[in-house]
């Protein structure tokens with residue numbers, strides 16, 4: 463290997479090591495923030511330690527054997543042996559016990575974390591190509607991309623898919639669970655610290671897979687109650703003659719209504735795209751891959767598939783004036 467390549471590899475390795483020791487990253491399963499995620503880490507840490515100890519023992523035995531029985535140039539054939547019942551029993555029984563020791567708590571945890579939920583707050587999750595929809599049946603709320611939950615409260619996710627298999631994964635809060643069309647899968651999660659957590663669809667589901675993200679916003683119970691009250695308000699009606707009113711007209715006439723719901727404005731039964739009734743209360747768009755900022759909204763509305771490959775939202779060839787009006791309307795939808 464020549465020198466520049468070796469140097470580059472060393473630098474990359476060093477960067478990886480630094481990254482591993484650095485601060486908590488948004489999708490760090492080694493930094494659990496709730497009981498379910500803690501339980502998973504408490505399972506994987508001892509397994510990792512056991513595997514590490516076994517690795518060291520096996521490597522040490524190999525090195526010892528290589529050194530001890532090395533060729534000494536005396537052409538003597540070592541003693542030949544065949545079979546040792548006691549040893550063979552031992553090296554069958556010990557690994558079997560270790561595997562059972564690992565398997566029993568693991569299977570129990572998998573069952574506990576994914577069976578039909580109990581008494582937590584219910585949220586229905588629907589995977590779409592390429593965004594997640596969240597419905598709060600007890601609060602009569604439908605939203606997308608951002609899952610808002612109160613701190614310290616158990617949440618029961620009831621998940622299904624509208625198209626292909628996706629996988630719901632917020633590493634700091636819970637394990638990974640497939641989201642399957644025609645089936646309901648369950649996942650429990652809880653966050654014990656206020657803040658934001660990130661997740662990612664973890665099953666390849668087509669072109670937009672890498673941009674199918676989840677933002678979990680954990681708030682105090684008071685803030686959650688206020689959020690619920692806001693979400694239950696009807697969509698803001700822009701005043702006549704404002705840019706937002708022009709944007710609403712565009713929304714109604716450019717085909718947006720065939721996929722997007724805005725309560726009281728557009729009630730398509732086939733909600734193939736995120737509900738926009740309160741889009742301005744979310745800080746992300748496009749499968750949580752872009753921000754709810756003027757720059758991102760402009761780029762997105764100008765050409766969605768260019769911003770998120772595979773996007774089913776087509777390029778509507780909007781003029782920049784139209785885009786400005788639409789953004790004024792979207793920003794009014796708090």
Ligand code: CUA
Pocket residue numbers: 589590592627628629663664665666667668670671672674
């Ligand atoms: Cu949805 Cu990958």
